[in-house]
Amino acid sequence: MAGSFKHCLTDxxxxxxxxxxxxMKDMAEAVEQMAFMLLQLKQRWGGEMIVQGLEDNYYECLRGERPWPDFMKPGIED
Structure with a gap:
């Protein structure tokens, strides 16, 4: 798959x-794959609570209220 989740990650x-x-087709494929994984995580391990917690953490990082996790720090090439 040309637009897979793996294309958004380093080795x-x-x-x-x-x-x-x-x-856009590659982008749509990557987003679809990530959404599938997130929904599977939600279903298997935490329901709404884990998804809401992950979303809250993302926005806190985006607003600078907490540091980005190491796996999100640059080396980013856009």
């Missing part, structure tokens, strides 16, 4: 960015 499994997603 070490950290976030790489979106540079390898060449077009």
């Amino acid at each position: 070490e499994g950290n976030y790489h960015g979106l540079g390898l997603l060449e077009n």
